[in-house]
Amino acid sequence: MKPTNLHTQIFLDSGDPQETKTMIETLGFLDGQTTNPSLIAKSPVAQERLASGNPFTQEEVFEYYK
Numbered sequence: 001m002k003p004t005n006l007h008t009q010i011f012l013d014s015g016d017p018q019e020t021k022t023m024i025e026t027l028g029f030l031d032g033q034t035t036n037p038s039l040i041a042k043s044p045v046a047q048e049r050l051a052s053g054n055p056f057t058q059e060e061v062f063e064y065y066k
Contacts, residue, residue, distance in 0.1 A: 001029055002029040009032070010027065011032045015035045015040035015042060016039075016042075017045075040061075
């Protein structure tokens with residue numbers, strides 16, 4: 001839960017859903033997250049999938065951004 005006396009918003013700049021989960025578990029809250037294609041491409045899940053020769057479809061990329 002966000003402290004009532006904290007007026008700063010906390011955002012995570014990441015493309016890895018596990019980092020989001022870790023931050024929420026650590027801080028107890030997160031005001032939001034920003035990302036971009038290069039951060040998503042660096043995520044371990046994306047790296048593993050791309051290394052296996054299985055690229056993402058356009059629909060999957062759009063779904064990931066939701």
